[in-house]
Amino acid sequence: MALDTDHANSSNFTDVNGHQIAWRSTGTGRPLLMLNRFRASMDDWDPALIGALARHHQVITFDSAGVAQSGGTVPETLEGAADIAMGLAKTIGLDKPNVLGWSMGGMTAQILAAKYGDEIGGVILAGTTPSFAIEGTVPVSNEWLGTATKEQNTPADMQFLFYADTDTSRAAGMASLERIGGGDAANGAASKTTMQTIAAQGAATRTFFFGEDGAFKKLGSISVPVLVANGDQDRAFAVENSVALVRTIPNAQLAIYPDAGHAFLFQHAEQFAKDVTEFLGSGFIANI
Known part of the structure; x- marks a missing residue:
C-alpha cells in the first residue's frame, strides 16, 4: 500500500521508467488512480472532488512525465502516458487499482x-x-481548442471551457476556481505546464483523435467494468461521444449530469463521487 500523505501540500517522487514522477495520496480504501486533463497538474483537481472521493478510496494523483513537478519528457503517444500511469501504480505497490480518467486522462484510461485490463479494477x-x-462522434470545435491552447487562460476562458452557459453552472465554476486556486486564473501557477508540454500533449491527443494510433480498434476488448460520465452541455466532447463509448465498450454504463459542462465532476462533486463509489463497489449504478 502506498504512503498516505497530505494531498494538498506534500508530493512524493518515484522513478518510473527513468522519469521522476511526482504523486500524492489521500484517503483509505482501494486505490483510485486519477488521470488528469490536458495541460493540468495535480494542483488543478478540485479539492471538493478529491475530498469526496477520499472518504471511500485511497486517491492517487500524479503529474505525468514532463508535466509540472515530474521530470522527463511528455510521451509522444497516449499509450506512452498509459504506460507511465501503470508503471507508477506498480512501482508504489497499488494492487489492482481502479482508474478515473478525465478528458485527455479519459483517453489515456x-x-x-x-x-492492462488484468491489472486494474x-x-x-x-x-x-x-x-x-x-461513427457518431462529434469532433471538438476549433473555438474550444483555440481557447484551451492559449498560453494563459482567463477566468472567462475557464468558464467557457469547463462550465455550461447557465447561471447555476457559472456560479459552480466560480466556486470551483476559488477552491482550486483562490480565484487566480493561473491556478496551479507554481507548477504551471509549459507551452512545450502543452504542444507535446496536443500532438499525442491529435494522434488519438484521428485514430492514427489505432486505440479505438481495441475498445471492444475491454473487459473491466466501465462507467462513462459527462455533463449534458460539455462544449469539448458532446454527449454523443459518451454514447459512442458506451456502444463500443462491452457492458459500459452511462451517467449524464444536468446543467453541467466539461467539469461536471467538479460542479457535481458529491453526487459524482457517490456514483463512482457505488459503481466501483457493484459494477452498476442502480438509480441513474
Missing part, C-alpha cells in the same frame, strides 16, 4: 484498460471521447 471515463474515427 481507454488505452490503459485495453492494455474498474474504470471511470469522465468528460472524454473515443477517436473521432468512430
Whole structure:
C-alpha cells in the first residue's frame, strides 16, 4: 500500500521508467488512480472532488512525465502516458487499482484498460471521447481548442471551457476556481505546464483523435467494468461521444449530469463521487 500523505501540500517522487514522477495520496480504501486533463497538474483537481472521493478510496494523483513537478519528457503517444500511469501504480505497490480518467486522462484510461485490463479494477471515463474515427462522434470545435491552447487562460476562458452557459453552472465554476486556486486564473501557477508540454500533449491527443494510433480498434476488448460520465452541455466532447463509448465498450454504463459542462465532476462533486463509489463497489449504478 502506498504512503498516505497530505494531498494538498506534500508530493512524493518515484522513478518510473527513468522519469521522476511526482504523486500524492489521500484517503483509505482501494486505490483510485486519477488521470488528469490536458495541460493540468495535480494542483488543478478540485479539492471538493478529491475530498469526496477520499472518504471511500485511497486517491492517487500524479503529474505525468514532463508535466509540472515530474521530470522527463511528455510521451509522444497516449499509450506512452498509459504506460507511465501503470508503471507508477506498480512501482508504489497499488494492487489492482481502479482508474478515473478525465478528458485527455479519459483517453489515456481507454488505452490503459485495453492494455492492462488484468491489472486494474474498474474504470471511470469522465468528460472524454473515443477517436473521432468512430461513427457518431462529434469532433471538438476549433473555438474550444483555440481557447484551451492559449498560453494563459482567463477566468472567462475557464468558464467557457469547463462550465455550461447557465447561471447555476457559472456560479459552480466560480466556486470551483476559488477552491482550486483562490480565484487566480493561473491556478496551479507554481507548477504551471509549459507551452512545450502543452504542444507535446496536443500532438499525442491529435494522434488519438484521428485514430492514427489505432486505440479505438481495441475498445471492444475491454473487459473491466466501465462507467462513462459527462455533463449534458460539455462544449469539448458532446454527449454523443459518451454514447459512442458506451456502444463500443462491452457492458459500459452511462451517467449524464444536468446543467453541467466539461467539469461536471467538479460542479457535481458529491453526487459524482457517490456514483463512482457505488459503481466501483457493484459494477452498476442502480438509480441513474
